[in-house]
Amino acid sequence: MDLLDVTLREGDQMPGRSYDADQKIDAGLVLDDLGLSYLQVGFPATGEKDREVIRTLAPKTNADIVGIARAVERDVELALEADADVVEVFGPLSDLQLEHAIGVSRSEMFDRFERVLDLLNDHGVTAHVTLVDAFRTQPKHVIDAATRLDADMVTLADTVGVATPSSTTEYLDSVNEHIDPSRLGVHLHDDLGVATANACVAYEAGVGKADVSVASLGERAGNPALEELVAIGDLEYDEPFEVDAERLLPVCRSVLSTLEEDVHDRKALLGTEVMEHESGIHTAVMLEEPAVFEPFNPARFGGDRRLLFGAGTGAGGAKGILQRAGIEPTDERVGTLLAEFETRGPLETHEAVSLAKGTFDA
Incomplete structure (x- = not known):
């Protein structure tokens, strides 16, 4: 066609x-x-x-x-x-x-x-x-x-x-x-x-x-x-x-x-929010395997996924960020990082990793 x-x-x-x-x-x-x-x-x-x-x-x-x-x-x-x-x-x-x-x-x-x-x-x-x-x-x-x-x-x-x-x-x-x-x-x-x-x-x-x-x-x-x-x-x-x-x-x-046209943030495919994830369960799992909560890889159509870390992030997400930063995810560190996310979020993945490194590598 x-x-x-x-x-x-x-x-x-x-x-x-x-x-x-x-x-x-x-x-x-x-x-x-x-x-x-x-x-x-x-x-x-x-x-x-x-x-x-x-x-x-x-x-x-x-x-x-x-x-x-x-x-x-x-x-x-x-x-x-x-x-x-x-x-x-x-x-x-x-x-x-x-x-x-x-x-x-x-x-x-x-x-x-x-x-x-x-x-x-x-x-x-x-x-x-x-x-x-x-x-x-x-x-x-x-x-x-x-x-x-x-x-x-x-x-x-x-x-x-x-x-x-x-x-x-x-x-x-x-x-x-x-x-x-x-x-x-x-x-x-x-x-x-x-x-x-x-x-x-x-x-x-x-x-x-x-x-x-x-x-x-x-x-x-x-x-x-x-x-x-x-x-x-x-x-x-x-x-x-x-x-x-x-x-x-x-x-x-x-x-x-x-054309100076805007679309709604939740417009399918083109909206700014449709490839964003902040839910604690979603981000924790997607750090390991994005396909669990995605219908397709956004890159297939030239898009980008955004995993956000903030007040809604759970212990699993904080643990995943610490692991990605090369830092042992102890309970104390997870709790500290969650408090930082709540204060400074929402942060994109690379920002969250940098925050973890800056918090625990000093």
Whole structure:
């Protein structure tokens, strides 16, 4: 399954955000180092900023640079002028969206798709189609679109984040009976907290592409987290999606810094606290064998574990630090060191070892 990163487009559409061109270009170049297949960096019809970003990145990246466009000739012409490697045309086929969002019939929507795809194909540019609100569209209309439309990829968008793993499985099974799933993509939203799980379901169903974003940056609750999907792929499926897994977390953190975005301290993989341990039982055991209380070695994805020693440290942890410092762990020394930890902690492992040496080697 190929990954298409939407951080720079979806993140820029969040309320109160407006990344400048330099931020998007710098972040795009960093993301490209991961080995992603596609970077969706902007919406050319919205202004010169996104067109500049596309024009600058397209000749510099190994990833294909994607610009999005409504199924409107002028949108597509602006994407072509920006020299996007891929133009992703979007529009709905669901009853709700057709009636209330754009006010056209399904037949007219198909006509619009076909007109702009003809324009893209005439220019020799790779064309993708995204079906807005696909998971609330009758499967027969999605099958019809994948059959009729002359596009390399047809992406099914869970636009309002209503899908769950079970409903995603059911929906994909219904369309995969009639079309090659490798030609399908998924664009998912995390309103129910299961976007990454839904992306895993799509991978298991043979879907050819999934849209992701760093730290789930995106409208409302965001999109499947790039770092989560890559880590799950590597650990669960032995498939990191051609991403350089050992650089995953440093690159994601660099992107967040460039875009001036923060994540919660307990955000999976990226939060500052998720690879920290201070519990007495945990630190005592992990000094000897970290795997006892870790789902994976953080270094596998470019992260670092932090064992902290402070008021919560027990006798076993203090004993382990003394042993690591080459000092006999007598009961008296353990008690003294625990008192030092309570006063001076929390300390990282190397700081705790230095404290032990300074306390007992003088």
